[in-house]
Amino acid sequence: xxxxxxxxxLALDGVTLEYGSGDTLVTALDEVTLTVEPGQFVAVVGPSxxxxxxxxxxxxxxIHPTRGxxxxxxxxxxxxxxxxxxxxxxxxxxxxxxSGNLPASLPVRDQLLLVPHLSGRITADARAYADELLxxxxxxxxxxRRPHELSGGERQRVGLARALMNRxxxxxxxxxxxxxxxxxxxxxxxxxxxxxHRRGAATVMVTHxxxxxxxxxxxVHMRDGRLE
Amino acid sequence: xxxxxRDLRFARGRFALMxxxxxxxxxxxxxxxGLANGLVNDGVSALRTMPATHLAFEPxxxxxxxxxxxVDPAEARRWSQVPGVREATPYGNTLAHAKEAHTGKDVDIxxxxxEPGSFLAPEPDTGRPLEAGTDGVLxxxxxxxxxxxxxxxxxxxxxxxxxPVVGTVGDASYGHxxxxxxxxxxxxxxxxxxPGEPPAAAFxxxxxxxxxxxxxxxxxxxxxxxxxxxxxxSPGYTAEQSTMKMxxxxxxxxxxxxxxxxxxxxxxxxxxxxxxxxxxxxSVGYLVRDAVAQVLVVLVSATVAGxxxxxxxxxxxxxxxPAMPIAxxxxxxxxxxxxxxxLGVLGAVAALRKITSTDPLLALGGNR
Ligand SMILES: Nc1ncnc2c1ncn2[C@@H]1O[C@H](COP(=O)(O)OP(=O)(O)OP(=O)(O)O)[C@@H](O)[C@H]1O
Ligand SMILES: [Mg+2]
Numbered sequence: 001x002x003x004x005x006x007x008x009x010l011a012l013d014g015v016t017l018e019y020g021s022g023d024t025l026v027t028a029l030d031e032v033t034l035t036v037e038p039g040q041f042v043a044v045v046g047p048s049x050x051x052x053x054x055x056x057x058x059x060x061x062x063i064h065p066t067r068g069x070x071x072x073x074x075x076x077x078x079x080x081x082x083x084x085x086x087x088x089x090x091x092x093x094x095x096x097x098x099s100g101n102l103p104a105s106l107p108v109r110d111q112l113l114l115v116p117h118l119s120g121r122i123t124a125d126a127r128a129y130a131d132e133l134l135x136x137x138x139x140x141x142x143x144x145r146r147p148h149e150l151s152g153g154e155r156q157r158v159g160l161a162r163a164l165m166n167r168x169x170x171x172x173x174x175x176x177x178x179x180x181x182x183x184x185x186x187x188x189x190x191x192x193x194x195x196x197h198r199r200g201a202a203t204v205m206v207t208h209x210x211x212x213x214x215x216x217x218x219x220v221h222m223r224d225g226r227l228e
Numbered sequence: 229x230x231x232x233x234r235d236l237r238f239a240r241g242r243f244a245l246m247x248x249x250x251x252x253x254x255x256x257x258x259x260x261x262g263l264a265n266g267l268v269n270d271g272v273s274a275l276r277t278m279p280a281t282h283l284a285f286e287p288x289x290x291x292x293x294x295x296x297x298x299v300d301p302a303e304a305r306r307w308s309q310v311p312g313v314r315e316a317t318p319y320g321n322t323l324a325h326a327k328e329a330h331t332g333k334d335v336d337i338x339x340x341x342x343e344p345g346s347f348l349a350p351e352p353d354t355g356r357p358l359e360a361g362t363d364g365v366l367x368x369x370x371x372x373x374x375x376x377x378x379x380x381x382x383x384x385x386x387x388x389x390x391x392p393v394v395g396t397v398g399d400a401s402y403g404h405x406x407x408x409x410x411x412x413x414x415x416x417x418x419x420x421x422x423p424g425e426p427p428a429a430a431f432x433x434x435x436x437x438x439x440x441x442x443x444x445x446x447x448x449x450x451x452x453x454x455x456x457x458x459x460x461x462s463p464g465y466t467a468e469q470s471t472m473k474m475x476x477x478x479x480x481x482x483x484x485x486x487x488x489x490x491x492x493x494x495x496x497x498x499x500x501x502x503x504x505x506x507x508x509x510x511s512v513g514y515l516v517r518d519a520v521a522q523v524l525v526v527l528v529s530a531t532v533a534g535x536x537x538x539x540x541x542x543x544x545x546x547x548x549x550p551a552m553p554i555a556x557x558x559x560x561x562x563x564x565x566x567x568x569x570x571l572g573v574l575g576a577v578a579a580l581r582k583i584t585s586t587d588p589l590l591a592l593g594g595n596r
Contacts, residue, residue: 053592062507062588083511090509101591103231103501105238110230117230118510146238174592 008074009202010036010059010170015068017054017225028054029065030225036202038169041193043213044206046222052206055222056172059204060093061085073169090119094163094201096173096192100155102147102162109134109143111158115165126165133161137191153184157191164195171201177212189215231505232522235498246490247530253483254534254568255541260479261560262542264472266553271468272459274340274368274400274407279347280438283319283458284450293451293461294321294402294435301412301434303448312444317346318434320415323405329381329390335371337382338402341415341434348438350409354378355395363414364394370406372396373550382408388423389414403463404553476564480571488575491523495579499586506588515583520573527572531565 017029028051036042046052057063058070061077062085070077073092080088089095102111109130116126134140137157147155156176163171173192177185189205193215196203205216213219221228236243268276284307285297301318308316320341327334342348344358351357352366355378367376376382382391391410400407410418416433420426443452453461460466495502505515542556 057589057592060507062592086506086509086511088509089507093509095507095591097504097507097591101500101504103234103498103504105231105234110234114230114505115508118505118508118514 008169009038009040010034010073010204011069011071012055012059013069013071015058015065015070017051017058017063018066027225029058031068032225032227034204034220034227036170036204038202039197039200041196041203041205041215041217043216043219044204044222045208045210045213045219048208050222051225052222053174054225056095056174056204056206059170060095060172061088090115091166092169094166094168094171096156096159096163096171096176098175098178100147100152100159100179102155102158104147107144107146108139108150108158111147112162112165115162119166129167130161130165133164136195137161151184152179153187156180156184156188160188160191160195164199164201167199168201171196171203173203173205175206175208177207177209182211185209185212229518229521229525231501232518232525235501236522236525239494242494243526246487247526247533249486250483250527250530250568250572251534251537253479253486254531254565255538257476257479257483257564257568258535258538258561259541259554260472260476261564262538262545262554262556264469264476265555265557265560267468267472268459269399269555270401270404270553271465272402272462274338274402275455275459275462277350277398277400278438278455280319280440280455282439282442282452282454284316284437284439284443284448284452285435287449287451289451292463293453293458295323297435297451299434299436299450300432301437302432304437306448307437307439307443310443310447313439313441315347315440316437317343317348318412319348319436319438320412320419320433321402321435322415322419323403324418325385326382326391327385328376329383333375335374335376335382336405337371337384337408338405339365339384339415339418340400340402340407340409341412341419342409343412347440350397350400352395353397355393357395358409358411359394360411360413362394362411363389363391364411365391365414366395366397366409367393368397368400368407368409370399370401371408374406384418386421386423387418389417403465480567483568484571484575486575487523487527487572488578491519491576491579492582495519495582499582499590502583502586503588503590506586507591512584516580519576519580519583523573523576524569527569531568531572535561535565 012032012034015029015032019026019028044052058065112130113122116122134143137160139157177188189212285293286299289296304316304318307313322339324337324339326337344360349358378393380393416431417426420430502515542554545552545554
């Protein structure tokens with residue numbers, strides 16, 4: 001772990017990600033360098049296929065880059081084994097998925113409690129924090145509902161609360177507003193910005209929608225795997 | 229079991245269907261073990277309860293040894309000299325038809341000829357033991373169930389030998405026919421098969437020499453089979469047992485595939501959930517433990533419920549239809565349950581492979 005960059009947030013340094021090889025080689029990320037400080041909210045915009053999801057996959061320790069270095073909360077990701085990557089995801093990374101991605105059988109509170117359960121067991125502290133987060137996203141009254149009983153916006157808010165459950169150092173959101181109308185989308189983005197500032201998470205949000213960028217601290221554009 | 233229990237509750241309809249199928253298979257498995265044991269009992273209980281360990285049949289004969297083998301009872305003396313043999317005594321076995329003298333009731337009987345007072349002669353449950361110089365016989369349970377009792381007389385067809393019933397014994401069937409123990413001389417007259425006093429040569433015949441102890445070297449020329457090996461020469465035994473084994477084998481294979489197929493489909497259905505857990509940093513071990521616990525909950529509860537129902541059915545059949553060859557034996561039932569559960573888990577292993585091969589990247593959703 002070399003401390004050339006003094007951030008405890010997220011640092012990508014010359015990251016290249018290639019899928020396939022030979023004739024089918026696709027360069028999804030091309031020499032991407034990006035630093036996000038704790039509590040900073042960065043928005044990434046770019047056309048379809050420009051590599052936004054790939055960027056989040058690399059930043060979220062879901063996939064190793066082909067070249068370059070990734071640092072998450074001062075942990076050097078390159079060269080880390082799959083099992084340690086999973087632990088990193090469990091302890092340091094919060095991920096808000098595009099479709100919410102809520103298991104149908106879990107009531108809202110259990111969606112959040114799943115996170116500490118993956119790390120071992122659900123402590124009283126975790127329960128209290130889950131209730132605090134549900135309060136913060138305005139879902140206390142619906143804690144016992146299952147996903148199919150929620151609106152799209154409510155589901156996204158559950159996804160956000162769940163992403164915050166492990167007090168992540170890095171918060172990543174892939175098109176969190178794709179399924180929502182303008183008003184709901186704004187609510188979610190505002191919530192994301194607020195939570196990232198309040199809880200000190202280095203936050204990256206990917207979006208198509210250029211009208212949602214006013215809450216971002218920084219906006220970066222992506223094209224053909226490159227940041228501009 | 230965080231996810232497993234919640235999924236069980238959420239998809240209870242699907243799991244209930246699956247559980248009902250497994251439960252019905254368990255009912256069938258228990259009925260089959262009952263039937264298999266009942267058939268064994270009905271087929272060879274007379275051999276099972278025989279105090280001998282081995283039978284020495286005539287050398288060279290093939291096929292059904294009990295009906296084809298013929299040995300000289302006097303050889304028993306030579307056999308008792310053979311090292312390893314503690315006792316030896318002649319044994320006769322023949323199938324016959326008889327009528328009860330007063331009621332005229334027809335019965336099929338398997339007549340076992342034994343020397344009164346030898347180690348083969350059974351202790352009667354009621355009445356008197358066999359006595360040399362008489363034609364008094366002991367009848368087994370199948371006949372007493374049909375109403376034959378001490379004091380009745382059985383008249384054997386063709387030879388017209390009259391057999392006064394002097395005592396009773398428990399289960400002693402052979403080839404699904406009721407066993408009757410007779411003194412060897414009486415048996416020899418039945419075996420001769422013609423009315424009147426048979427020639428002297430008829431009294432130099434027995435089916436085999438029954439041995440207590442495995443014969444070592446220096447034994448007379450003979451086909452020596454252990455009593456268990458001789459079961460296969462009882463009429464229908466081998467065919468019945470292999471049929472039962474085949475039915476049971478297919479039942480277990482079917483249940484394995486049913487359970488396996490269900491959990492493969494179920495695992496495919498919850499692929500998103502699995503990818504999500506992986507993306508959230510859950511380990512493969514976490515998912516596998518969770519899934520195995522779920523498989524076990526379904527299998528154990530369905531198998532236990534099905535086996536209990538099956539055992540109840542067997543008990544009901546036994547009490548309402550005593551003639552049906554079915555028996556409630558705990559050992560094979562427990563074995564059947566363990567097999568159903570173990571094979572079910574084995575079937576579900578195919579589903580576990582789908583868990584390990586699920587890519588967490590899938591959780592990134594529809595935009596990929
Ligand atoms: N698993 C994969 N195998 C091969 N190529 C892939 C794979 N995933 C993505 N790609 C390719 O990598 C490039 C970047 O994809 P990515 O999903 O990162 O784009 P994106 O910016 O998220 O697009 P969208 O806005 O449509 O979600 C695309 O050309 C895509 O076809
Ligand atoms: Mg994408």
